[in-house]
Amino acid sequence: MTNNNGFKYISLVFGIVIILSLSGIPYTSQQTVSANKSSDSHEMSKSDVSGKAVGKADDKQEISHKQIVSLTGSFMNKLLQEINDDNKVIRYDTKEELLNEFKKISSEEVAARYIDFYFNEKEDGLYIKPTETPPWFQENNDYDMIQQDDNTVVVNQKNTSQLYGTYIVEFEFTWVNNQWKISDITHK
Incomplete structure (x- = not known):
């Protein structure tokens, strides 16, 4: 029985030493990046080994699922303009006005490609071309x-x-x- 008690004592001491040595490691030095697609949060975040969010050690930016959905949805909503029976856009009169709206969420180059493909500008206003969305x-x-x-x-x-x-x-x-x-x- 003495051997058994000695083994328990050594195991306990060894466990305490490991716990104490791990607790001395700074949390910010052990960062992981994870993406959660199974819930509504869909956030990509840096976390330490305890799961707590930590400050960024560099200037790297991370985008969340929610931001991706918002940007792609907003872009599509801008393509799907409200029109009258003649396919005339109700809210904007020129491609330039619509382009300025797109520039809030995209580069000018990307927006211009889609505007040129999906819209015609005439003297009396902006018209959407009757076609399918991309x-x-x-x-x-x-x-x-x-x-x-x-x-x-x-x-x-x-x-x-x-x-x-x-x-x-x-x-x-x-x-x-x-x-x-x-x-x-x-x-x-």
């Missing part, structure tokens, strides 16, 4: 997120629809002036 991001489907650099993230998503069949849509998001903007969109 293959787009599906909020509830899985996607891959690739960090290109500290301020650029690319999101790839493969979807299937009756109209387009299987397609891949790729969004590039860039951190500009303290906010995320869509900086490129590719359809494959």
Whole structure:
């Protein structure tokens, strides 16, 4: 029985030494990046080993699922303008006015490509071309997120629809002036 008590004592001491040595490690030095797609939060966050959020050690920006959904949804909503019976856009009279609205969420270059494709500007106003919307991001489907650099993230998503069949849509998001903007969109 003496051996058994000695073993318990050594195990207890060894366990205490391990706990004490682990507690001395600064939390900020052990950061992990995780993405949670199973709940509404869908936040990508830095956390320490205890699960607490910690301050950023660098200038790397992270985009959340909620931000991706918001930006891609806003972009599509701007494409789907309210129109009258003649396909005339009600809220905007020129491509420039619409472009200024898009620039709040995307680069001018990306917005201009879509505006030029989907809208005609005439003397009496702005008209939407009667056509289908592009293959787009599906909020509830899985996607891959690739960090290109500290301020650029690319999101790839493969979807299937009756109209387009299987397609891949790729969004590039860039951190500009303290906010995320869509900086490129590719359809494959």
